[in-house]
Amino acid sequence: MDGRDWGTFLLPYEQAVEELKVKFKTMRAELKKREEYAPIEFVTGRVKKISSILEKSRRLNVALDDVETGIEDIAGIRIMCQFVDDIRRVAEYIRARKDLTVLIEKDYITNFKESGYRSFHMIIEYPVQTALGQKKVLAEIQIRTLAMNFWATIEHSLSYKYRESLPDDMRARLKKTAEAAFVLDNEMSAIRLQILEAQKAFEDDSNIVSRTLSIIHQLYFYHLVHEAIEAQKRFNDCWERHDMEGLKVLLDDVKQLLGNARKGENPDEQL
Structure with missing residues (x-):
């Protein structure tokens, strides 16, 4: 050696x-x-x-x-x-x-x-x-x-x-599975657009969920305890009903609350 x-x-x-x-x-x-x-x-x-x-x-x-x-x-x-x-x-x-x-x-x-x-x-x-x-x-x-x-x-x-x-029999079976993998790749390419749209929708929904929960958590730091609790209740309700449109509205609401809190303003309305 x-x-x-x-x-x-x-x-x-x-x-x-x-x-x-x-x-x-x-x-x-x-x-x-x-x-x-x-x-x-x-x-x-x-x-x-x-x-x-x-x-x-x-x-x-x-x-x-x-x-x-x-x-x-x-x-x-x-x-x-x-x-x-x-x-x-x-x-x-x-x-x-x-x-x-x-x-x-x-x-x-x-x-x-x-x-x-x-x-x-x-x-x-x-x-x-x-x-x-x-x-x-x-x-x-x-x-x-x-x-x-x-x-x-x-x-x-x-x-x-x-x-x-x-x-030889294993070699033949491997070759057959290689062809199957190639067919799978071709089928996935054929529906590529639909796959990408589904992946993007899932990622967008995941971002809405994570951003909403993050902002709700930040509300506590600005002593908006009541608003944070009410926002969490709305979140739980939307989550149980798979209501993404409701979560989008909630995200806008808590973003407004947080923005006002950062500017030293009090929220005009309760959630």
Whole structure:
């Protein structure tokens, strides 16, 4: 086995993964604020285990002195999307970034693997600032839907268990389930607009509930105890009746009360 200090060797990869996760999570938050919808559902990352690096270098016939350039996925980022169309959009955002360089793209969605595997891969070069100066490392970004990710996770676990000898019947069943996942993605894309409208409605309703309760709680700090109690009763009544329109009216009322309290005014009317 190679006598290098693997802990030190992997440090820049670990740094790259942590920085990229933060950047893509920040991208998601910004897009959500700007457009109310972000094509990124969530982001994960990992650094290959030493045993996996050694195994892959053996399988690809890469000398251990050459793993930095011969193994492209020591650092890995996985970006999950709701819809297939989102994958293309995320890839465009990555291509436009100035803090990394896209070297290779592998489209396993259009050209899926024989096993049924589907995903979009981008090999990037990413600069990290180490204690000894800048170091550019390779990293792989995988962009896939939730359905693709579910299938790939199961397939990876089975492949690890059986190594190179995955039984033919299991291989066939995995391929069939990959097709089922692909059909599911297509069906979800077909009703994308309705899904997004439903998600937005749910999020809007959740925001109304949380904002209303937060303001009711703040009324106590302005000694508007009676008003807060009456507002809570109205909230409970609306909640029991699933009356979102009533909650919207209540939100406007308590916002007015809080605004008056902050200006040092007394509320003109009781709730």
